[in-house]
Amino acid sequence: xxxxxxKARTPAPAPAGAERRGTRFGTVLQVHRTALWIWIAxxxxxxxxxxxxxxxxxxxxxxQFQAExxxxxxxxxxxxxxxxxxxxxxxxxxxxxxxSLLRNLPPVVxxxxxxxxxxxxxxxxxxxxxxxxxxSPARWLAEKLVVPAVFITAGTGLLVLGLRGFIDWxxxxxxxxxxxxxxxxxxxLGPSLVAHALLGLAAxxxxxxxxxxxxxxxxxxxxxxxxxxxxxxxxxxxxxPAVARTAKGEGPFGFTAWACKYDQxxxxxxxxxxxxARPASNFWPAQLTETGFVLLLAVLVVAGxxxxxxxxxx
Amino acid sequence: xxxxxxxxxxxxLGMTYTRHRKAVLADCSFRLPQGRICALVGPNGAGxxxxxRLAAGLLRPTAGALTVLGRTPAEARERIAYVAQSxxxxxxxxxxxxxxxxxxxxxxxxxxxxxxxxxIAYGDGSIDPGAKIRTLSGGQRTRVALALAFGKRAxxxxxxxxMADLDPLARQQLTGALMSSAVEDxxxxxxxxxxxxxxxxxxxxxxxxxxxRLRLGGGFEEVMAAHTLLTGAAAPGPGCGTVIEQRPAGRxxxxxxxxxxxxxxxxxxxxxxxxxxxxxxxxxxxAPPFLTESARPVPRQRQQSARPQxxxx
Numbered sequence: 001x002x003x004x005x006x007k008a009r010t011p012a013p014a015p016a017g018a019e020r021r022g023t024r025f026g027t028v029l030q031v032h033r034t035a036l037w038i039w040i041a042x043x044x045x046x047x048x049x050x051x052x053x054x055x056x057x058x059x060x061x062x063x064q065f066q067a068e069x070x071x072x073x074x075x076x077x078x079x080x081x082x083x084x085x086x087x088x089x090x091x092x093x094x095x096x097x098x099x100s101l102l103r104n105l106p107p108v109v110x111x112x113x114x115x116x117x118x119x120x121x122x123x124x125x126x127x128x129x130x131x132x133x134x135x136s137p138a139r140w141l142a143e144k145l146v147v148p149a150v151f152i153t154a155g156t157g158l159l160v161l162g163l164r165g166f167i168d169w170x171x172x173x174x175x176x177x178x179x180x181x182x183x184x185x186x187x188x189l190g191p192s193l194v195a196h197a198l199l200g201l202a203a204x205x206x207x208x209x210x211x212x213x214x215x216x217x218x219x220x221x222x223x224x225x226x227x228x229x230x231x232x233x234x235x236x237x238x239x240x241p242a243v244a245r246t247a248k249g250e251g252p253f254g255f256t257a258w259a260c261k262y263d264q265x266x267x268x269x270x271x272x273x274x275x276x277a278r279p280a281s282n283f284w285p286a287q288l289t290e291t292g293f294v295l296l297l298a299v300l301v302v303a304g305x306x307x308x309x310x311x312x313x314x
Numbered sequence: 315x316x317x318x319x320x321x322x323x324x325x326x327l328g329m330t331y332t333r334h335r336k337a338v339l340a341d342c343s344f345r346l347p348q349g350r351i352c353a354l355v356g357p358n359g360a361g362x363x364x365x366x367r368l369a370a371g372l373l374r375p376t377a378g379a380l381t382v383l384g385r386t387p388a389e390a391r392e393r394i395a396y397v398a399q400s401x402x403x404x405x406x407x408x409x410x411x412x413x414x415x416x417x418x419x420x421x422x423x424x425x426x427x428x429x430x431x432x433x434i435a436y437g438d439g440s441i442d443p444g445a446k447i448r449t450l451s452g453g454q455r456t457r458v459a460l461a462l463a464f465g466k467r468a469x470x471x472x473x474x475x476x477m478a479d480l481d482p483l484a485r486q487q488l489t490g491a492l493m494s495s496a497v498e499d500x501x502x503x504x505x506x507x508x509x510x511x512x513x514x515x516x517x518x519x520x521x522x523x524x525x526x527r528l529r530l531g532g533g534f535e536e537v538m539a540a541h542t543l544l545t546g547a548a549a550p551g552p553g554c555g556t557v558i559e560q561r562p563a564g565r566x567x568x569x570x571x572x573x574x575x576x577x578x579x580x581x582x583x584x585x586x587x588x589x590x591x592x593x594x595x596x597x598x599x600x601a602p603p604f605l606t607e608s609a610r611p612v613p614r615q616r617q618q619s620a621r622p623q624x625x626x627x
Contacts (some may be wrong), residue, residue, distance in 0.1 A: 129403065
């Protein structure tokens with residue numbers, strides 16, 4: 001036994017309000033530091049890549065090539081299949097590919113929330129360690145939701161803004177290929193993506209509280225989030241009428257119907273662009289409706305998570 | 315009878331995990347006065363861990379009620395500490411980081427005592443503050459888990475199998491720390507164990523659970539003194555009190571009884587060892603439970619009259 005004389009134990013005075021607030025979220029950051037750094041690195045690298053795409057040497061070369069081909073008399077050099085057009089072809093698709101990538105983020109967030117944020121702590125007992133250290137389960141869950149939600153909103157929001165700017169720039173320089181995929185990407189890329197990521201967080205947390213184990217929670221959380229996006233996607237623009245006719249150059253969703261200039265109207269992937277497209281003015285109504293719906297769903301899932309936790313603990 | 319404030323008080327407490335399984339705890343009514351060091355004894359699967367988890371507010375009882383320090387377990391959260399059997403800690407934090415984590419979780423209540431926590435964690439000098447939890451041995455992890463519990467300066471310390479993976483020296487040191495905490499601060503300690511000799515020198519109160527029910531409860535000495543080991547030529551008759559267990563010994567018979575009056579003269583009466591009393595009750599779950607006066611829940615009317623005193627204190 002240590003012979004250090006024990007001090008008379010008078011309880012330390014309650015710390016001041018500012019200090020209390022300062023430490024409120026510290027434990028979540030302390031425990032999930034690795035995830036935080038991975039997220040920050042992902043956002044920074046993606047944002048840097050977007051900036052390079054937009055302002056890098058390839059961007060100006062592609063824009064210049066496209067402008068020349070449209071204003072000057074066409075030569076063989078302007079053929080879409082020539083080597084010189086390779087940069088343009090890349091810019092046709094990179095934007096929509098990046099949107100697809102970003103749309104896979106919510107299930108990843110859900111899997112992380114289910115397995116690492118909550119599931120692992122329930123499985124190895126560290127959640128109970130926190131609950132017996134002066135933090136009530138409800139407050140613990142609230143902190144576990146708020147801190148990641150702030151970072152997810154900020155990071156996803158930044159990427160959505162950056163990508164939106166990039167897509168609008170490619171559209172303005174007539175670098176974007178029209179078609180189903182572009183139509184889909186155009187309407188999906190907005191605040192609703194942030195809402196889907198937040199729904200992923202909520203769904204992962206609920207899955208972990210229901211299954212109480214890492215791997216089943218990971219699967220359930222990610223699949224549910226993916227399924228919600230899959231179910232919502234076809235309905236995003238369905239409640240507004242399609243534009244039946246779009247003359248060449250007038251463009252669907254505010255873009256020039258570039259794909260039509262190759263006369264590919266009979267090809268499956270460009271039918272939408274040339275025949276029944278959605279006008280670009282539908283973007284905000286569609287996005288805000290979807291964002292509201294997904295956020296409502298997320299709130300319900302969070303309420304379910306609190307109910308589930310409360311039913312279980314004293 | 316003077317009713318001291320209770321650290322734990324249960325009436326008809328029961329817990330069933332799923333509807334189709336048998337109850338883990340059934341109809342437990344007991345009281346643990348404050349300031350005691352209490353042993354919670356029972357065979358594996360008896361319900362010791364469930365009882366501690368109920369008291370720590372980690373589970374909701376499915377029957378009956380449990381109060382902790384006169385409140386519900388959730389209300390008493392800031393005043394109790396619990397060390398689970400698996401000693402859960404975040405493996406990727408360092409030891410110092412773990413203590414900082416404990417400090418932050420307790421900052422709102424203003425109860426954290428960094429010195430007390432460090433004394434337990436670094437007491438024997440074998441743990442480096444910068445070492446990650448995942449690199450520690452089982453015994454060192456136990457030390458850090460106990461340090462978190464001590465740092466909280468709880469009024470009630472619930473410890474599940476605290477000493478199982480500690481070496482004898484660490485066991486002695488930590489027992490000393492527990493005792494001094496109980497003596498200096500009046501901390502009530504409940505520790506579960508099935509290592510009976512370990513509890514004998516440390517604890518002054520005892521609960522024995524077997525098969526989900528409370529079998530024995532009360533001050534250690536009182537419980538032991540209420541039992542007698544009789545050895546004689548024949549099996550003890552009805553005049554000897556309640557027979558807990560009897561077995562043949564040589565030509566005669568040895569029986570552990572709870573005498574209810576004068577003991578009959580033709581028996582050799584001895585004081586049983588702690589182990590004999592506990593094992594007899596674990597083996598014979600048909601024996602009627604025995605609670606001393608101090609371990610019985612306070613009747614409702616007295617509880618009401620006792621409340622103003624508690625508030626004053």
